[in-house]
Amino acid sequence: MVDVSELIRVADHRARVAALVGVMPVVEPPLADCLGLVLARDLVAPIALPPFDNSAMDGYAVRAADVAAVPVTLPVAQDIPAGRAHVSPLEPGTAHRIMTGAPVPAGADAVVQVEWTDAGTSAVRVDRAVAAGQNVRRAADDVAPGSVVLAAGAGLGPAQLGLAAALGFGALPVRRRPRVLVLSTGSELVGPGAPLEPGQIYESNGVMLAAAVREAGGEAELLRFVPDDVGRFHEAVGPRLGSFDLLLTSGGVSAGAYEVVKDALSGRGVEFTRVAMQPGGPQGAGRYRGVAVATLPGNPVSAQVSFEVFVRPALRAAMGFARVARPTAVARLSSPIGSPAGRTQFRRGAYDPVSGRVVTPVGGPGSHLLSALAVSDCLIEVPEDVTELAGGAEVTVHMLHGG
Numbered sequence: 071m072v073d074v075s076e077l078i079r080v081a082d083h084r085a086r087v088a089a090l091v092g093v094m095p096v097v098e099p100p101l102a103d104c105l106g107l108v109l110a111r112d113l114v115a116p117i118a119l120p121p122f123d124n125s126a127m128d129g130y131a132v133r134a135a136d137v138a139a140v141p142v143t144l145p146v147a148q149d150i151p152a153g154r155a156h157v158s159p160l161e162p163g164t165a166h167r168i169m170t171g172a173p174v175p176a177g178a179d180a181v182v183q184v185e186w187t188d189a190g191t192s193a194v195r196v197d198r199a200v201a202a203g204q205n206v207r208r209a210a211d212d213v214a215p216g217s218v219v220l221a222a223g224a225g226l227g228p229a230q231l232g233l234a235a236a237l238g239f240g241a242l243p244v245r246r247r248p249r250v251l252v253l254s255t256g257s258e259l260v261g262p263g264a265p266l267e268p269g270q271i272y273e274s275n276g277v278m279l280a281a282a283v284r285e286a287g288g289e290a291e292l293l294r295f296v297p298d299d300v301g302r303f304h305e306a307v308g309p310r311l312g313s314f315d316l317l318l319t320s321g322g323v324s325a326g327a328y329e330v331v332k333d334a335l336s337g338r339g340v341e342f343t344r345v346a347m348q349p350g351g352p353q354g355a356g357r358y359r360g361v362a363v364a365t366l367p368g369n370p371v372s373a374q375v376s377f378e379v380f381v382r383p384a385l386r387a388a389m390g391f392a393r394v395a396r397p398t399a400v401a402r403l404s405s406p407i408g409s410p411a412g413r414t415q416f417r418r419g420a421y422d423p424v425s426g427r428v429v430t431p432v433g434g435p436g437s438h439l440l441s442a443l444a445v446s447d448c449l450i451e452v453p454e455d456v457t458e459l460a461g462g463a464e465v466t467v468h469m470l471h472g473g
């Protein structure tokens with residue numbers, strides 16, 4: 071029986087893994103590669119947006135005073151498509167045919183949309199008056215040059231990349247993606263396509279954890295798996311380790327006779343502990359040959375839940391995100407659940423925000439129940455000191471998407 075007073079707290083292990091991974095250096099990739107990354111410095115506008123007064127409509131640039139009394143016919147002195155570099159000033163009593171986005175000529179103070187005219191090309195009949203300023207988008211209306219348009223720490227989504235492109239940036243300063251080497255261990259593991267011999271299972275943690283790394287914004291290289299053999303472990307990891315920010319293993323860390331990860335890394339900078347959490351009790355963390363290491367337990371649900379609780383926040387922090395946790399919600403349990411004393415339990419659940427914020431436990435507490443995890447969308451947190459929760463009880467749920 072484990073003495074729960076000797077267990078490491080969830081928050082302490084999370085902080086330890088985050089400290090090991092640290093913060094990634096700043097790089098300047100091309101704009102198109104910045105999606106999902108975090109801006110490392112304030113983005114200051116080098117130009118105004120719009121850069122010049124331009125038309126919001128296809129129509130005719132005029133002086134509002136010239137079309138105050140309608141109908142009125144004005145000679146069309148010039149045609150101004152978007153992109154025109156040189157536009158001559160508008161003489162009083164004339165119109166310029168103008169397209170959306172084209173520069174408004176000096177002397178004009180409004181644009182009459184084409185629908186309010188007879189669409190003439192040498193002369194135009196204007197049927198409705200416009201006020202001064204109507205349909206004119208002023209220079210710097212959107213962005214003043216020299217202003218901070220995005221602050222350091224901003225997440226870069228489509229709109230932010232669009233804004234940066236509009237301001238003429240070809241690259242942005244961001245913290246680069248953490249590089250993670252993913253390795254599964256276990257002599258019982260075989261790859262897809264191989265027939266299953268008695269006692270063997272298909273390897274699943276590698277693909278799952280590499281996908282989890284990518285979903286978090288990191289880069290993953292999947293070394294797939296090695297048997298319970300310390301020599302094979304070092305052969306697989308040694309030549310590759312130097313190019314990574316984190317070695318992420320699964321399996322081989324508990325109390326058995328063949329604990330390859332523990333045997334390979336104990337006394338070499340990695341400490342193996344038990345965290346007050348279920349699933350995901352046996353954990354290891356440290357630094358091996360200068361590279362951060364997190365060793366997750368092998369049970370698939372334990373591995374994935376450990377990733378969510380310890381590794382994902384560390385990767386998000388490494389990329390510069392200020393908010394590293396997934397979105398949470400408070401929900402009512404649809405049915406009762408129990409939990410071991412002295413451990414934070416993360417049960418898999420299906421959250422329904424529509425029918426009054428209810429969460430339904432999916433599957434049991436067993437850390438081999440991968441199919442239940444696959445149809446869950448949240449983790450239900452049961453605090454350390456709680457052993458029974460009745461149906462209807464309020465719980466915190468951690469979403470498995472977003473954030």
Ligand SMILES: Nc1nc2c(c(=O)[nH]1)N[C@H]1C(S)=C(S)[C@@H](COP(=O)(O)OP(=O)(O)OC[C@H]3O[C@@H](n4cnc5c(N)ncnc54)[C@H](O)[C@@H]3O)O[C@H]1N2
Pocket residue numbers: 254255256258259271272273274275276295320321322323324325326329349350351352366367368369370372437
């Ligand atoms: N005597 C004890 N036994 C166990 C303890 C304990 O405290 N005392 N803890 C249990 C808990 S909790 C967990 S979690 C596991 C963690 O064990 P390991 O990290 O050493 O993992 P393995 O023994 O290698 O594997 C556990 C389980 O998961 C399967 N597995 C492992 N890797 C993969 C993979 N890549 N793909 C699919 N499935 C995998 C493996 O076949 C085992 O069934 O230890 C408990 N035991």
Ligand code: MOO
Pocket residue numbers: 347348349350351352367369371372373437
């Ligand atoms: O900690 Mo283990 O993850 O309970 O199954």
